[in-house]
Amino acid sequence: RGMARILLECSLSDKLCVVREQQYEIIIIPTILVGIFLILLAVILWLFIRGQRAQQQSPGIRGIGPVPPSRGLSWEAAGHGGSVFVPLKETSVESLLRTTTHALAKLQVPREQLSEVLEQIHNGSCGTIYRTKMYTGDPAKPKSVVLKALEEPTGLQEVQDFLGRVQFYQYLGKHRNLVQLEGCCTEKLPLYMVLEDVAQGDLLSFLWTCRRDVMTMDGLLYDLTEKQVYHIGRQVLMALEFLQDKHLFHGDVAARNILIQSDLTAKLCGLGLAYEVHARGAIPATHSVPLKWLAPERLLLRPAGIRGDVWSFGILLYEMVTLGAPPYPEVPPTSILQYLQRRKIMKRPSSCTHTMYGLMKSCWRWNEESRPSLRELRSRVEIATRIADDKAVFQVPELVVPELYAAVAGISVDSLSYSYSIL
Numbered sequence: 001r002g003m004a005r006i007l008l009e010c011s012l013s014d015k016l017c018v019v020r021e022q023q024y025e026i027i028i029i030p031t032i033l034v035g036i037f038l039i040l041l042a043v044i045l046w047l048f049i050r051g052q053r054a055q056q057q058s059p060g061i062r063g064i065g066p067v068p069p070s071r072g073l074s075w076e077a078a079g080h081g082g083s084v085f086v087p088l089k090e091t092s093v094e095s096l097l098r099t100t101t102h103a104l105a106k107l108q109v110p111r112e113q114l115s116e117v118l119e120q121i122h123n124g125s126c127g128t129i130y131r132t133k134m135y136t137g138d139p140a141k142p143k144s145v146v147l148k149a150l151e152e153p154t155g156l157q158e159v160q161d162f163l164g165r166v167q168f169y170q171y172l173g174k175h176r177n178l179v180q181l182e183g184c185c186t187e188k189l190p191l192y193m194v195l196e197d198v199a200q201g202d203l204l205s206f207l208w209t210c211r212r213d214v215m216t217m218d219g220l221l222y223d224l225t226e227k228q229v230y231h232i233g234r235q236v237l238m239a240l241e242f243l244q245d246k247h248l249f250h251g252d253v254a255a256r257n258i259l260i261q262s263d264l265t266a267k268l269c270g271l272g273l274a275y276e277v278h279a280r281g282a283i284p285a286t287h288s289v290p291l292k293w294l295a296p297e298r299l300l301l302r303p304a305g306i307r308g309d310v311w312s313f314g315i316l317l318y319e320m321v322t323l324g325a326p327p328y329p330e331v332p333p334t335s336i337l338q339y340l341q342r343r344k345i346m347k348r349p350s351s352c353t354h355t356m357y358g359l360m361k362s363c364w365r366w367n368e369e370s371r372p373s374l375r376e377l378r379s380r381v382e383i384a385t386r387i388a389d390d391k392a393v394f395q396v397p398e399l400v401v402p403e404l405y406a407a408v409a410g411i412s413v414d415s416l417s418y419s420y421s422i423l
């Protein structure tokens with residue numbers, strides 16, 4: 001309208017008006033175009049630099065890549081004072097074993113003490129896992145142990161890694177809620193890590209079996225009440241506190257990584273990722289962890305820490321009250337980050353009390369600093385235990401099809417324990 005008025009006020013002979021109109025188009029429109037161009041250029045440059053940085057971090061498989069050391073990871077925990085040793089100068093497996101056997105002398109178990117009958121129970125990430133007998137004192141009373149075996153290493157690195165894991169267990173020391181290392185056989189191949197046998201197996205299989213009509217087996221009562229969920233949860237928190245005191249985090253807290261005894265003593269296993277972070281100071285690109293258990297910062301490849309374990313602890317509570325249902329059943333595993341970015345979390349399962357759901361929600365706060373600390377969480381669990389139901393047993397009528405579970409949970413069916421299918 002402004003331009004039209006100026007034109008009306010002009011006489012036909014007044015050429016200045018025409019010049020003004022042209023200035024308006026010539027100066028303002030190109031300025032806007034140049035502005036838009038510059039903004040676009042800046043956005044493209046920013047995206048390019050971000051892409052370059054992400055590439056430098058070489059994202060790992062299934063969205064999990066290396067991350068900088070956990071916040072507060074000390075020099076000691078990063079593998080120096082913790083003495084995870086990797087004698088790089090050795091060139092053959094034999095000479096490497098000769099050198100390391102001396103350092104591991106106190107842990108060596110004579111091979112004749114182990115039975116030759118090995119029952120395979122799992123195909124672990126660093127070799128086959130067997131159950132066998134160890135004859136220490138009275139030959140009539142052998143002790144049942146679990147062996148993690150490295151039988152045919154593909155190279156020196158694999159042997160070094162196995163030995164590093166043995167030393168990691170040694171460095172950790174004993175805790176009631178962590179699987180204990182009893183010893184090792186490392187003077188020649190096959191290499192064995194000798195662990196205490198937590199015979200009742202993993203919590204996920206236990207939860208699935210609770211869905212069946214099985215009452216008891218090997219002294220274990222296949223019933224789960226709210227009070228027992230808190231009891232197991234509290235023990236997991238104590239194991240995590242123990243790791244935190246050593247400036248470590250677990251990184252893969254889930255029912256499949258918890259072993260239970262007949263008195264419902266819980267023992268955290270699957271310490272592979274904790275070892276990797278301890279030895280290398282970061283999560284290696286090749287170490288994949290199921291996405292649905294991970295906190296947003298892990299999915300976004302940001303530095304990982306103990307508050308990520310707090311997030312996964314919330315998922316563990318969900319697993320327990322649903323008797324081993326896969327998390328986010330309606331979300332494909334690869335869409336989990338987008339789902340969480342919309343600030344969505346899992347709804348309260350019908351079997352879950354409001355108190356327990358409150359705990360889960362506090363674990364699933366997007367901002368890791370807003371999540372409770374392990375200590376706070378444990379004290380909330382202890383308070384909740386006092387009023388928790390000790391009578392009503394969790395029930396889910398549908399049985400689990402492991403292949404279907406694996407697809408929905410986003411994990412490989414081979415990584416699941418065998419004990420459920422044996423029942």
Ligand SMILES: Nc1ncnc2c1ncn2[C@@H]1O[C@H](COP(=O)(O)OP(=O)(O)OP(=O)(O)O)[C@@H](O)[C@H]1O
Binds near residue numbers: 202
């Ligand atoms: N001490 C044990 N007692 C009984 N069963 C065990 C024991 N250790 C491992 N298992 C069985 O083997 C499975 C895998 O164990 P674990 O996750 O420790 O091994 P892994 O695959 O080598 O993992 P990681 O590399 O993370 O240590 C467990 O879920 C459990 O079924």
